[in-house]
Amino acid sequence: GDSVTQMEGPVTLSEEAFLTINCTYTATGYPSLFWYVQYPGEGLQLLLKATKADDKGSNKGFEATYRKETTSFHLEKGSVQVSDSAVYFCALTSGGSNYKLTFGKGTLLTVNP
């Protein structure tokens, strides 16, 4: 079945540091890939997505590129802010899972001033 593996947290950075959160996947066929973010006390919200190989999703300074050859979708941001502190989830949908969202376990990011 489909699965998503993302780097274990927690990740703690200083403001303006560079962020990378690794995500790799296993899926049947050609999945669509997503990053969701969960701020404290809230539900998840879509951060960015990519639906085919070599697509780059971007939003709020975050980027991730769909790499079919390495089955990866790493999240990056050049300069994090305190307000980026949240839990980040990598996810996918594919025909193999009847297009249900399969989530990774989440990575807690804390950004200190």
Add this chain to the structure above:
Amino acid sequence: DAGVIQSPRHEVTEMGQEVTLRCKPISGHDYLFWYRQTMMRGLELLIYFNNNVPIDDSGMPEDRFSAKMPNASFSTLKIQPSEPRDSAVYFCASSLFLRNSEQYFGPGTRLTVT
């Protein structure tokens, strides 16, 4: 739109009691999902509906759990009887489509069963 609305936001109950969680999806969304989030198991899809019809309930853990969607603007998730291991945050989400479609999550209901 107000987004996905869930109630209550917090629920504390004793083991053996019935618990009902409620969800109002975004108007016009054809899909509704119920998830459970725990530290140990992460996010789990319990069940989803399309046009008010349950499509996949393979994630429902036991017969103690049941979900209904009597109309396009309301769904419930019921646990009867509740057990301490049901303690979790339960999220409702809705979307326009299934494939490649953004899911919009509600704020969740934090359930504590003592």
